[in-house]
Amino acid sequence: MKDAGRTFDFVNGEFLLFDKPYGWTSFDVVGKVRNLITRQLGIGKLKVGHAGTLDPLATGLMIVCTGKLTKKIQEFQGLDKRYIATLELGKTTPSFDLETEFDGEYDYSFVTRQEIEKLLEQFCGEQEQIPPVYSAKYVNGERAYEYARKGKKVEMKPSVIRIYHLKLLEYHLPLVTLDILCSKGTYIRSLVRDIGKSLGTGAYLKELVRTAIGPYELKNAMSIDLFKKVLQNI
Known part of the structure:
Protein backbone atom coordinates (compact mmCIF):
# COMPACT_ATOMS: atom_id res chain seq x y z
CA MET A 1 0.00 0.00 0.00
CA LEU A 79 6.84 6.61 26.88
CA ASP A 80 5.78 9.76 28.73
CA LYS A 81 2.36 11.26 27.92
CA ARG A 82 1.14 14.83 27.45
CA TYR A 83 -2.42 16.01 27.97
CA ILE A 84 -4.64 19.08 27.92
CA ALA A 85 -7.15 18.61 30.72
CA THR A 86 -10.15 20.75 31.65
CA LEU A 87 -11.50 20.26 35.15
CA GLU A 88 -14.53 21.76 36.82
CA LEU A 89 -14.26 22.86 40.43
CA GLY A 90 -17.14 22.56 42.87
CA LYS A 91 -18.48 19.17 41.76
CA THR A 92 -17.42 15.54 42.19
CA THR A 93 -18.37 12.19 40.70
CA PRO A 94 -17.48 8.61 41.76
CA SER A 95 -15.52 8.07 38.53
CA PHE A 96 -13.83 11.51 38.71
CA ASP A 97 -15.24 12.28 35.24
CA LEU A 98 -18.62 12.36 33.48
CA GLU A 99 -19.04 8.58 33.29
CA THR A 100 -21.04 8.72 36.53
CA GLU A 101 -23.54 11.17 38.05
CA PHE A 102 -22.54 14.03 40.34
CA ASP A 103 -22.37 13.01 43.99
CA GLY A 104 -21.32 16.30 45.59
CA GLU A 105 -21.34 20.08 45.14
CA TYR A 106 -19.06 22.55 46.92
CA ASP A 107 -18.23 26.24 47.01
CA TYR A 108 -15.35 27.28 44.75
CA SER A 109 -15.79 31.07 44.70
CA PHE A 110 -12.85 31.66 47.06
CA VAL A 111 -10.24 30.04 44.79
CA THR A 112 -7.78 32.42 43.11
CA ARG A 113 -5.56 31.92 40.09
CA GLN A 114 -2.48 32.42 42.25
CA GLU A 115 -3.63 29.72 44.67
CA ILE A 116 -4.05 27.21 41.85
CA GLU A 117 -0.67 28.02 40.31
CA LYS A 118 1.04 27.59 43.67
CA LEU A 119 -0.74 24.29 44.28
CA LEU A 120 0.23 22.90 40.88
CA GLU A 121 3.91 23.28 41.78
CA GLN A 122 3.36 20.89 44.69
CA PHE A 123 2.07 18.18 42.36
CA CYS A 124 5.23 18.11 40.24
CA GLY A 125 7.76 15.34 40.77
CA GLU A 126 7.61 11.69 41.79
CA GLN A 127 4.66 10.70 43.95
CA GLU A 128 2.24 7.93 44.85
CA GLN A 129 -1.15 8.12 43.17
CA ILE A 130 -4.26 6.07 43.90
CA PRO A 131 -5.96 4.99 40.64
CA PRO A 132 -9.71 5.50 40.20
CA VAL A 133 -11.98 2.61 41.14
CA TYR A 134 -13.57 3.16 37.73
CA SER A 135 -10.44 2.03 35.89
CA ALA A 136 -9.09 -0.96 33.98
CA LYS A 137 -6.65 -1.82 36.78
CA TYR A 138 -6.78 -5.48 37.78
CA VAL A 139 -7.80 -6.26 41.36
CA ASN A 140 -7.90 -9.95 42.33
CA GLY A 141 -8.05 -10.96 38.68
CA GLU A 142 -10.92 -8.64 37.77
CA ARG A 143 -11.04 -5.13 36.35
CA ALA A 144 -11.61 -2.55 39.07
CA TYR A 145 -14.50 -0.96 37.18
CA GLU A 146 -16.36 -4.28 37.30
CA TYR A 147 -16.39 -4.07 41.10
CA ALA A 148 -17.41 -0.40 40.98
CA ARG A 149 -20.31 -0.98 38.59
CA LYS A 150 -21.59 -3.79 40.82
CA GLY A 151 -21.47 -1.47 43.82
CA LYS A 152 -18.74 -3.52 45.49
CA LYS A 153 -16.02 -1.85 47.52
CA VAL A 154 -12.45 -2.39 46.37
CA GLU A 155 -9.15 -1.12 47.72
CA MET A 156 -6.95 0.48 45.09
CA LYS A 157 -3.22 0.28 45.75
CA PRO A 158 -1.16 3.40 45.02
CA SER A 159 1.20 3.52 42.06
CA VAL A 160 4.41 5.52 41.77
CA ILE A 161 4.11 8.11 39.00
CA ARG A 162 5.88 11.31 38.00
CA ILE A 163 4.52 14.68 36.90
CA TYR A 164 7.20 16.50 34.89
CA HIS A 165 5.22 19.57 33.90
CA LEU A 166 1.94 21.00 35.17
CA LYS A 167 0.94 24.41 33.85
CA LEU A 168 -2.24 26.45 34.17
CA LEU A 169 -3.46 27.36 30.68
CA GLU A 170 -6.91 28.82 31.36
CA TYR A 171 -8.69 30.05 34.47
CA HIS A 172 -12.40 30.72 34.06
CA LEU A 173 -14.07 29.50 37.25
CA PRO A 174 -15.40 26.95 37.71
CA LEU A 175 -13.36 25.68 34.74
CA VAL A 176 -9.59 25.28 34.87
CA THR A 177 -7.48 24.00 31.96
CA LEU A 178 -4.07 22.40 32.48
CA ASP A 179 -1.13 21.30 30.34
CA ILE A 180 0.29 18.08 31.81
CA LEU A 181 3.42 16.07 31.00
CA CYS A 182 3.58 12.85 33.00
CA SER A 183 4.95 9.33 33.19
CA LYS A 184 3.15 6.21 32.06
CA GLY A 185 0.55 4.93 34.50
CA THR A 186 -0.59 8.41 35.52
CA TYR A 187 -4.36 8.80 35.83
CA ILE A 188 -5.36 12.36 35.01
CA ARG A 189 -8.73 11.74 36.66
CA SER A 190 -6.93 10.95 39.92
CA LEU A 191 -4.77 14.05 39.56
CA VAL A 192 -7.91 16.14 39.13
CA ARG A 193 -9.49 14.50 42.17
CA ASP A 194 -6.39 15.28 44.25
CA ILE A 195 -6.27 18.90 43.05
CA GLY A 196 -9.92 19.40 43.98
CA LYS A 197 -9.34 17.81 47.37
CA SER A 198 -6.32 20.02 48.07
CA LEU A 199 -8.25 23.16 47.08
CA GLY A 200 -11.19 22.12 49.26
CA THR A 201 -13.58 22.50 46.34
CA GLY A 202 -13.79 19.04 44.86
CA ALA A 203 -13.29 18.64 41.11
CA TYR A 204 -13.97 16.28 38.24
CA LEU A 205 -12.40 15.86 34.80
CA LYS A 206 -14.66 17.54 32.24
CA GLU A 207 -12.52 17.13 29.12
CA LEU A 208 -9.25 15.38 28.26
CA VAL A 209 -7.12 15.40 25.12
CA ARG A 210 -3.88 13.44 24.81
CA THR A 211 -1.58 15.60 22.72
CA ALA A 212 1.64 13.57 22.71
CA ILE A 213 3.20 10.19 23.51
CA GLY A 214 6.96 10.57 23.78
Whole structure:
Protein backbone atom coordinates (compact mmCIF):
# COMPACT_ATOMS: atom_id res chain seq x y z
CA MET A 1 0.00 0.00 0.00
CA LYS A 2 1.30 3.48 -0.88
CA ASP A 3 0.43 6.91 0.46
CA ALA A 4 2.38 10.10 -0.30
CA GLY A 5 5.30 8.04 -1.55
CA ARG A 6 5.32 5.67 1.41
CA THR A 7 4.86 1.91 1.14
CA PHE A 8 2.83 0.15 3.84
CA ASP A 9 3.15 -3.48 4.91
CA PHE A 10 0.58 -4.20 7.62
CA VAL A 11 1.57 -7.86 8.02
CA ASN A 12 5.27 -7.23 8.65
CA GLY A 13 4.26 -4.30 10.81
CA GLU A 14 3.11 -0.70 10.68
CA PHE A 15 3.23 2.09 13.25
CA LEU A 16 0.12 4.28 13.02
CA LEU A 17 -1.00 7.42 14.86
CA PHE A 18 -4.73 7.96 15.38
CA ASP A 19 -6.90 10.67 16.90
CA LYS A 20 -9.35 8.68 19.03
CA PRO A 21 -12.94 9.91 18.72
CA TYR A 22 -14.98 10.88 21.78
CA GLY A 23 -17.02 7.98 23.13
CA TRP A 24 -14.86 5.26 21.57
CA THR A 25 -12.90 2.83 23.71
CA SER A 26 -9.30 2.13 22.79
CA PHE A 27 -10.36 -1.37 21.75
CA ASP A 28 -13.01 0.17 19.47
CA VAL A 29 -10.19 1.91 17.59
CA VAL A 30 -8.12 -1.28 17.36
CA GLY A 31 -11.12 -3.29 16.17
CA LYS A 32 -12.07 -0.72 13.55
CA VAL A 33 -8.52 -0.46 12.20
CA ARG A 34 -8.21 -4.25 12.00
CA ASN A 35 -11.58 -4.54 10.26
CA LEU A 36 -10.78 -1.83 7.71
CA ILE A 37 -7.40 -3.33 6.82
CA THR A 38 -8.50 -6.96 6.57
CA ARG A 39 -11.61 -6.16 4.52
CA GLN A 40 -9.95 -3.72 2.14
CA LEU A 41 -6.78 -5.75 1.59
CA GLY A 42 -8.32 -9.21 1.84
CA ILE A 43 -6.08 -10.28 4.72
CA GLY A 44 -7.43 -13.24 6.69
CA LYS A 45 -5.90 -12.56 10.09
CA LEU A 46 -3.94 -9.56 11.32
CA LYS A 47 -2.50 -8.68 14.70
CA VAL A 48 -3.39 -5.14 15.76
CA GLY A 49 -2.78 -3.56 19.16
CA HIS A 50 -2.53 -0.18 20.86
CA ALA A 51 0.21 1.26 23.05
CA GLY A 52 -1.77 2.94 25.80
CA THR A 53 -5.42 3.10 26.80
CA LEU A 54 -7.48 6.27 26.54
CA ASP A 55 -10.75 6.51 28.46
CA PRO A 56 -13.89 6.54 26.29
CA LEU A 57 -14.64 10.15 27.30
CA ALA A 58 -11.14 11.29 26.31
CA THR A 59 -9.91 12.09 22.81
CA GLY A 60 -6.50 12.40 21.26
CA LEU A 61 -3.40 10.48 20.32
CA MET A 62 -3.27 6.71 20.18
CA ILE A 63 -0.40 4.60 18.85
CA VAL A 64 -1.62 1.55 16.95
CA CYS A 65 0.73 -1.19 15.75
CA THR A 66 0.04 -3.97 13.27
CA GLY A 67 1.59 -7.31 12.41
CA LYS A 68 5.05 -8.09 13.74
CA LEU A 69 5.42 -4.58 15.14
CA THR A 70 2.90 -5.44 17.88
CA LYS A 71 5.85 -7.11 19.65
CA LYS A 72 7.24 -3.62 20.31
CA ILE A 73 4.06 -2.20 21.85
CA GLN A 74 5.50 -2.45 25.36
CA GLU A 75 8.33 -0.12 24.36
CA PHE A 76 5.86 2.54 23.24
CA GLN A 77 3.73 2.04 26.36
CA GLY A 78 6.66 3.17 28.49
CA LEU A 79 6.84 6.61 26.88
CA ASP A 80 5.78 9.76 28.73
CA LYS A 81 2.36 11.26 27.92
CA ARG A 82 1.14 14.83 27.45
CA TYR A 83 -2.42 16.01 27.97
CA ILE A 84 -4.64 19.08 27.92
CA ALA A 85 -7.15 18.61 30.72
CA THR A 86 -10.15 20.75 31.65
CA LEU A 87 -11.50 20.26 35.15
CA GLU A 88 -14.53 21.76 36.82
CA LEU A 89 -14.26 22.86 40.43
CA GLY A 90 -17.14 22.56 42.87
CA LYS A 91 -18.48 19.17 41.76
CA THR A 92 -17.42 15.54 42.19
CA THR A 93 -18.37 12.19 40.70
CA PRO A 94 -17.48 8.61 41.76
CA SER A 95 -15.52 8.07 38.53
CA PHE A 96 -13.83 11.51 38.71
CA ASP A 97 -15.24 12.28 35.24
CA LEU A 98 -18.62 12.36 33.48
CA GLU A 99 -19.04 8.58 33.29
CA THR A 100 -21.04 8.72 36.53
CA GLU A 101 -23.54 11.17 38.05
CA PHE A 102 -22.54 14.03 40.34
CA ASP A 103 -22.37 13.01 43.99
CA GLY A 104 -21.32 16.30 45.59
CA GLU A 105 -21.34 20.08 45.14
CA TYR A 106 -19.06 22.55 46.92
CA ASP A 107 -18.23 26.24 47.01
CA TYR A 108 -15.35 27.28 44.75
CA SER A 109 -15.79 31.07 44.70
CA PHE A 110 -12.85 31.66 47.06
CA VAL A 111 -10.24 30.04 44.79
CA THR A 112 -7.78 32.42 43.11
CA ARG A 113 -5.56 31.92 40.09
CA GLN A 114 -2.48 32.42 42.25
CA GLU A 115 -3.63 29.72 44.67
CA ILE A 116 -4.05 27.21 41.85
CA GLU A 117 -0.67 28.02 40.31
CA LYS A 118 1.04 27.59 43.67
CA LEU A 119 -0.74 24.29 44.28
CA LEU A 120 0.23 22.90 40.88
CA GLU A 121 3.91 23.28 41.78
CA GLN A 122 3.36 20.89 44.69
CA PHE A 123 2.07 18.18 42.36
CA CYS A 124 5.23 18.11 40.24
CA GLY A 125 7.76 15.34 40.77
CA GLU A 126 7.61 11.69 41.79
CA GLN A 127 4.66 10.70 43.95
CA GLU A 128 2.24 7.93 44.85
CA GLN A 129 -1.15 8.12 43.17
CA ILE A 130 -4.26 6.07 43.90
CA PRO A 131 -5.96 4.99 40.64
CA PRO A 132 -9.71 5.50 40.20
CA VAL A 133 -11.98 2.61 41.14
CA TYR A 134 -13.57 3.16 37.73
CA SER A 135 -10.44 2.03 35.89
CA ALA A 136 -9.09 -0.96 33.98
CA LYS A 137 -6.65 -1.82 36.78
CA TYR A 138 -6.78 -5.48 37.78
CA VAL A 139 -7.80 -6.26 41.36
CA ASN A 140 -7.90 -9.95 42.33
CA GLY A 141 -8.05 -10.96 38.68
CA GLU A 142 -10.92 -8.64 37.77
CA ARG A 143 -11.04 -5.13 36.35
CA ALA A 144 -11.61 -2.55 39.07
CA TYR A 145 -14.50 -0.96 37.18
CA GLU A 146 -16.36 -4.28 37.30
CA TYR A 147 -16.39 -4.07 41.10
CA ALA A 148 -17.41 -0.40 40.98
CA ARG A 149 -20.31 -0.98 38.59
CA LYS A 150 -21.59 -3.79 40.82
CA GLY A 151 -21.47 -1.47 43.82
CA LYS A 152 -18.74 -3.52 45.49
CA LYS A 153 -16.02 -1.85 47.52
CA VAL A 154 -12.45 -2.39 46.37
CA GLU A 155 -9.15 -1.12 47.72
CA MET A 156 -6.95 0.48 45.09
CA LYS A 157 -3.22 0.28 45.75
CA PRO A 158 -1.16 3.40 45.02
CA SER A 159 1.20 3.52 42.06
CA VAL A 160 4.41 5.52 41.77
CA ILE A 161 4.11 8.11 39.00
CA ARG A 162 5.88 11.31 38.00
CA ILE A 163 4.52 14.68 36.90
CA TYR A 164 7.20 16.50 34.89
CA HIS A 165 5.22 19.57 33.90
CA LEU A 166 1.94 21.00 35.17
CA LYS A 167 0.94 24.41 33.85
CA LEU A 168 -2.24 26.45 34.17
CA LEU A 169 -3.46 27.36 30.68
CA GLU A 170 -6.91 28.82 31.36
CA TYR A 171 -8.69 30.05 34.47
CA HIS A 172 -12.40 30.72 34.06
CA LEU A 173 -14.07 29.50 37.25
CA PRO A 174 -15.40 26.95 37.71
CA LEU A 175 -13.36 25.68 34.74
CA VAL A 176 -9.59 25.28 34.87
CA THR A 177 -7.48 24.00 31.96
CA LEU A 178 -4.07 22.40 32.48
CA ASP A 179 -1.13 21.30 30.34
CA ILE A 180 0.29 18.08 31.81
CA LEU A 181 3.42 16.07 31.00
CA CYS A 182 3.58 12.85 33.00
CA SER A 183 4.95 9.33 33.19
CA LYS A 184 3.15 6.21 32.06
CA GLY A 185 0.55 4.93 34.50
CA THR A 186 -0.59 8.41 35.52
CA TYR A 187 -4.36 8.80 35.83
CA ILE A 188 -5.36 12.36 35.01
CA ARG A 189 -8.73 11.74 36.66
CA SER A 190 -6.93 10.95 39.92
CA LEU A 191 -4.77 14.05 39.56
CA VAL A 192 -7.91 16.14 39.13
CA ARG A 193 -9.49 14.50 42.17
CA ASP A 194 -6.39 15.28 44.25
CA ILE A 195 -6.27 18.90 43.05
CA GLY A 196 -9.92 19.40 43.98
CA LYS A 197 -9.34 17.81 47.37
CA SER A 198 -6.32 20.02 48.07
CA LEU A 199 -8.25 23.16 47.08
CA GLY A 200 -11.19 22.12 49.26
CA THR A 201 -13.58 22.50 46.34
CA GLY A 202 -13.79 19.04 44.86
CA ALA A 203 -13.29 18.64 41.11
CA TYR A 204 -13.97 16.28 38.24
CA LEU A 205 -12.40 15.86 34.80
CA LYS A 206 -14.66 17.54 32.24
CA GLU A 207 -12.52 17.13 29.12
CA LEU A 208 -9.25 15.38 28.26
CA VAL A 209 -7.12 15.40 25.12
CA ARG A 210 -3.88 13.44 24.81
CA THR A 211 -1.58 15.60 22.72
CA ALA A 212 1.64 13.57 22.71
CA ILE A 213 3.20 10.19 23.51
CA GLY A 214 6.96 10.57 23.78
CA PRO A 215 8.08 12.33 20.56
CA TYR A 216 4.85 11.50 18.71
CA GLU A 217 2.30 14.33 18.48
CA LEU A 218 -1.44 14.54 17.92
CA LYS A 219 -0.96 16.98 15.04
CA ASN A 220 0.53 14.10 13.02
CA ALA A 221 -2.31 11.68 13.76
CA MET A 222 -5.13 10.76 11.39
CA SER A 223 -8.80 10.22 11.96
CA ILE A 224 -10.47 6.87 11.35
CA ASP A 225 -12.30 8.41 8.38
CA LEU A 226 -9.04 9.58 6.81
CA PHE A 227 -7.49 6.14 7.30
CA LYS A 228 -10.48 4.60 5.54
CA LYS A 229 -9.93 6.91 2.56
CA VAL A 230 -6.23 6.06 2.46
CA LEU A 231 -7.07 2.36 2.27
CA GLN A 232 -9.60 2.97 -0.50
CA ASN A 233 -6.92 4.66 -2.62
CA ILE A 234 -4.75 1.57 -2.89
